[in-house]
Amino acid sequence: MFQKEQQLIEEKIKAFCSANDIALAELKWQPIPFSGEWGFATSFFQTAANEAKLGKGNKLPAPQKAQEIAEQVKAQIGSVDGISHVEAVKGYLNVYFKTSDYARRVVDEVLNSGVDFGRGVKKSERVMVEYAQPNTHHSFHIGHARNTILGEALARLVEFAGFETIRASYPGDLGLGVITVMWIYDKLYKGQEPEGVHERGQWLAKLYVEATALLEKKDNETPEEIAQREAYDAERREMYRKWDAGDEYVRNLWRVTREWSLEELRDVLHMLDVKMDVWFYESEVDEPSKVIVDELIKKDIATDERPNGGAVIVKIDEKLGLTKEKYRTNVILRRDGTTLYLTKDLALAKVKFEKYHVDRSIYVVDVRQSLHLQQAFAILKLWGFPQAEKCHHLGYGFVSLPEGAMSARRGRVVLFKDVADEAVKRVLLVESEKSADIPAEEREKIAYQIGMGALIYSMLSVDNNKDIVFDINEALSFDGRTGPYIQNAYVRANSILKKSKVEGRKLDLRPSTFNYELTKHEIELIEKISHFPNAVQQAAAEYRPLIMAAYAYDLANAFHSFYHAVNVLQTEDESVKNARLRLIAASKQTIANALRLLDIQAPDVM
Ligand code: ARG
Numbered sequence: 001m002f003q004k005e006q007q008l009i010e011e012k013i014k015a016f017c018s019a020n021d022i023a024l025a026e027l028k029w030q031p032i033p034f035s036g037e038w039g040f041a042t043s044f045f046q047t048a049a050n051e052a053k054l055g056k057g058n059k060l061p062a063p064q065k066a067q068e069i070a071e072q073v074k075a076q077i078g079s080v081d082g083i084s085h086v087e088a089v090k091g092y093l094n095v096y097f098k099t100s101d102y103a104r105r106v107v108d109e110v111l112n113s114g115v116d117f118g119r120g121v122k123k124s125e126r127v128m129v130e131y132a133q134p135n136t137h138h139s140f141h142i143g144h145a146r147n148t149i150l151g152e153a154l155a156r157l158v159e160f161a162g163f164e165t166i167r168a169s170y171p172g173d174l175g176l177g178v179i180t181v182m183w184i185y186d187k188l189y190k191g192q193e194p195e196g197v198h199e200r201g202q203w204l205a206k207l208y209v210e211a212t213a214l215l216e217k218k219d220n221e222t223p224e225e226i227a228q229r230e231a232y233d234a235e236r237r238e239m240y241r242k243w244d245a246g247d248e249y250v251r252n253l254w255r256v257t258r259e260w261s262l263e264e265l266r267d268v269l270h271m272l273d274v275k276m277d278v279w280f281y282e283s284e285v286d287e288p289s290k291v292i293v294d295e296l297i298k299k300d301i302a303t304d305e306r307p308n309g310g311a312v313i314v315k316i317d318e319k320l321g322l323t324k325e326k327y328r329t330n331v332i333l334r335r336d337g338t339t340l341y342l343t344k345d346l347a348l349a350k351v352k353f354e355k356y357h358v359d360r361s362i363y364v365v366d367v368r369q370s371l372h373l374q375q376a377f378a379i380l381k382l383w384g385f386p387q388a389e390k391c392h393h394l395g396y397g398f399v400s401l402p403e404g405a406m407s408a409r410r411g412r413v414v415l416f417k418d419v420a421d422e423a424v425k426r427v428l429l430v431e432s433e434k435s436a437d438i439p440a441e442e443r444e445k446i447a448y449q450i451g452m453g454a455l456i457y458s459m460l461s462v463d464n465n466k467d468i469v470f471d472i473n474e475a476l477s478f479d480g481r482t483g484p485y486i487q488n489a490y491v492r493a494n495s496i497l498k499k500s501k502v503e504g505r506k507l508d509l510r511p512s513t514f515n516y517e518l519t520k521h522e523i524e525l526i527e528k529i530s531h532f533p534n535a536v537q538q539a540a541a542e543y544r545p546l547i548m549a550a551y552a553y554d555l556a557n558a559f560h561s562f563y564h565a566v567n568v569l570q571t572e573d574e575s576v577k578n579a580r581l582r583l584i585a586a587s588k589q590t591i592a593n594a595l596r597l598l599d600i601q602a603p604d605v606m
Helices: 004-017 045-053 060-076 099-114 144-160 174-188 198-215 224-244 248-270 280-298 316-320 341-354 367-383 386-390 416-434 439-459 483-500 522-531 532-541 545-565 574-597
Strands: 029-031 037-042 084-089 092-097 126-130 165-171 314-315 327-334 360-366 391-396
Touching: 004 060, 004 092, 004 522, 037 084, 037 224, 037 316, 037 522, 045 060, 045 360, 060 084, 060 092, 084 439, 099 144, 099 522, 099 574, 126 144, 144 165, 144 248, 144 391, 144 416, 144 439, 144 532, 144 545, 144 574, 165 174, 174 198, 174 248, 198 224, 198 248, 248 416, 280 314, 280 341, 314 316, 316 327, 316 367, 327 341, 341 360, 341 367, 360 386, 367 386, 367 391, 416 439, 439 483, 439 545, 483 574, 522 532, 522 545, 532 545, 532 574, 545 574
Parallel strands: 126 165, 126 360, 360 391
Antiparallel strands: 029 037, 037 092, 084 092, 314 327
16 A cells, blocks of 8 residues: 555665665565554564675674664665655564554555455466365255355455456266165156255255165165165165166156256255355266376376276375375376276366366365365376366364364254244344334345354354354354454444535545544554555465454454544544544445455445
């Protein structure tokens, strides 16, 4: 936000150093927290070390030398517009702004940029974020919701940070689990089809539980029971064989039931305001992955042990020249000619790199698949894809229930749709008492925004590596560090602006003058706002939505404090009042931008 000043000062430092033959190190600037004035600082320790290495100068110890350079530089700088003064302290150069200028520039920049405030400059790399990729023939549960929310927030962050961004999904639509559901459907429920997108998707999950119970070994089985179970399993295997062989009937059954799952998935994505750009399916990379196996054998990356009755394997550690076990040896083609999850991931990555020209490839996947993905990335590297270095697994912890792990087999899952409905219901209950004056339709929309805001924030405010024990009361809580607490800051800002009617008048036409004694609350708020662009860059660079989640809370917190401490509408001095209203408008905009990056909507009232 203050690049112009920074650049000017940098130029002066560089000119001074080159004129005096000083081996200047790269200048790294950091903000100085408010201490009567705002500023930014850089140190000269590295430069002092450079000088010492070259055996130059007066052999002063590094700290003294750094201080000496800082003082010399300071003497050269002279006066710069908008800068109040410059200090050389302990090897640092501290540059301070005029407070009123700083405040005005922060606020003006937000109001001039609007929804684009904080957007990073366009970067040359293209990023693909793959997320929301559950297996079909199951239902979308709260663990999948964590994945989808993390992925969407990350996609929004990298996009806003300046990367061209592609959102991709990769549902697992084949395998034994899928066939199991098809088998029982065909056997016991053929022709049936519940009404409603979610009902249909959820029904498949129930069929899976039922089928598992029929196919599973039990204690003390009678010979008849064993025979029955084995007969079922033979039917299932036969169906799998037919699917593989491309049998018309089985393939059709597969397509129809798969579509039920995908319809449900698309509706969930719609609820979460996620717009996928690309859909990959495991079934679509199955055939291409067989071709890849041959290529990897030819390139001597894979070892073909089929002539000796073995499989096709990749000795990853050996090929990478590692002596300690890290990635191990992996099968990429079974003896019977079928591919594995890993093989398909290699084929998928190739498509991502070659067809979509992805430079950075991010996988939002359960942390338990970490080894699998590291193995895939290692093989991609052996294969010679430079992008392998920029493949990143954003893992996330397990979502379990207070009563234990979720289990699709046992039907012990908390469905996302149920939680979302419950969230809205609970908010509506409160809202209908509190805001009976709002029309019902509007109220429902607001309840949705708040309910989802609570749910989404509860997923993003936990470090992605930590497990979550999902408690619906906690997730839908409105107190403390929650989505609604942040939304409420937005609503309060909105309501003051509405009351002042200042929004009707074009704010931008009236420059704000902050040349009065700012209160502590105003200072903190302005400082928080000014950090937003950095928070965006940091969250995107580290692939950590949590950074933005924490930032949004801090910003809301600063706003609430200001709101309680300063009565803006009753401020007597018109120019002070105007400056404060502009600060509120800037706060509102920044909160909205932060919420948007978290995939949380900002309601106008609540
Ligand atoms: N469908 C998989 C699952 O539900 C996740 C896919 C992860 N992505 C990948 N490229 N392997 O476990």
